[in-house]
Amino acid sequence: MMDNDADRTIPAPAQWVVRHGGMIRPGGTVLDVACGAGRHGRFFRSLGHPVVMLDRDITRVTDMASFDDVEIVARDLEGGRPWPLTGRQFAGVIVVNYLYRPILPALVAAVEPGGVLIYDTFAVGNEAYGHPTNPDYLLRREELLIAVRPELVVMAYEDVEETDPRPAVRQRVMAVRPDGPI
DSSP: OBOTTSSSBOOOOOHHHHHHGGGSOTTOOEEEETOTTTHHHHHHHHTTOOEEEEESOOGGGGGGTTOTTEEEEEOOTTSSOOOTTTTOOEEEEEEESOOOGGGHHHHHHTEEEEEEEEEEEEBTTGGGTSSOOOGGGSBOTTHHHHHHTTTSEEEEEEEEEEOSSSOEEEEEEEEEOOSSOO
């Protein structure tokens, strides 16, 4: 898949996202947070999901703007402004390679009843391998578990050191909001 500049290949969706994406109800709207070139939004759109693509720099997803089932939201989530999607919920909320702790509650709140949060990013220990090294962008031990509970039910979780596609320490969660009381 190529982006609108046609000179950069859009990376494949993260394996954690592909592995758990089937948990999102068919046709449900998916929010791709800090979407970059939109690899996850594009993936879910190809599966028939309407998508909302959110990033401070939307230039790499402007080719998607003409589609009726795509909404593009330009917002710097770290700029001190309120969460731009307050009150909205989604069948799927996808976050990969991004961490800004102040919005974690908003991400959890954005998951609709029966909806799914799929989150995959860097964790403490990654500084041994390179970017990111700033602790502000590295999850602490079990931080995702703590962030999603008790509102969401954790269905899958990993805190791993991996070598492929490059050495990294990552934390991942797939959690579901129950349709009724827990």
